[in-house]
Amino acid sequence: MNPIFLNTVTLRGFLGRDAEAPSSDGITDDAFAVLTLCVESGVWWRPSNEWLSKTAWFRVICPGPFFCGFTRGMKQGEYIEVDGQLAIHHYRSLNFTDPVYEIHATQIRRLEIPVVGVIEKYDG
Numbered sequence: 001m002n003p004i005f006l007n008t009v010t011l012r013g014f015l016g017r018d019a020e021a022p023s024s025d026g027i028t029d030d031a032f033a034v035l036t037l038c039v040e041s042g043v044w045w046r047p048s049n050e051w052l053s054k055t056a057w058f059r060v061i062c063p064g065p066f067f068c069g070f071t072r073g074m075k076q077g078e079y080i081e082v083d084g085q086l087a088i089h090h091y092r093s094l095n096f097t098d099p100v101y102e103i104h105a106t107q108i109r110r111l112e113i114p115v116v117g118v119i120e121k122y123d124g
Helices: 065-071
Strands: 009-015 032-045 050-063 079-089 100-110
Touching: 009 050, 032 065, 032 079, 032 100, 050 065, 050 079, 065 100
Parallel strands: 050 100
Antiparallel strands: 009 032, 009 079, 032 050, 079 100
């Protein structure tokens, strides 16, 4: 039987900055790490016969001691896949007028960078 509601997200992309994880002595049961994931998408615009790309940045919360240890040392440019749930927060106490969207990770996988579309050497 299918559930009535489903909140799952799978994102694949490159880290936009180094992982933010607590040091080993700062890891507690309620500790978390933060990843910034860059995901590229786009559409083919037929009138001009060109690809219009769009880059989206996602804040990924990685809860718990396991994720803190796993993500520590992850560097900008690493290629990963994240499974998780979409979380929406309203930080009115911080005077944020718009909601903040985050992904709460349930699984993270390090991936090999695909050969397609990767420029190894660029001469300008």
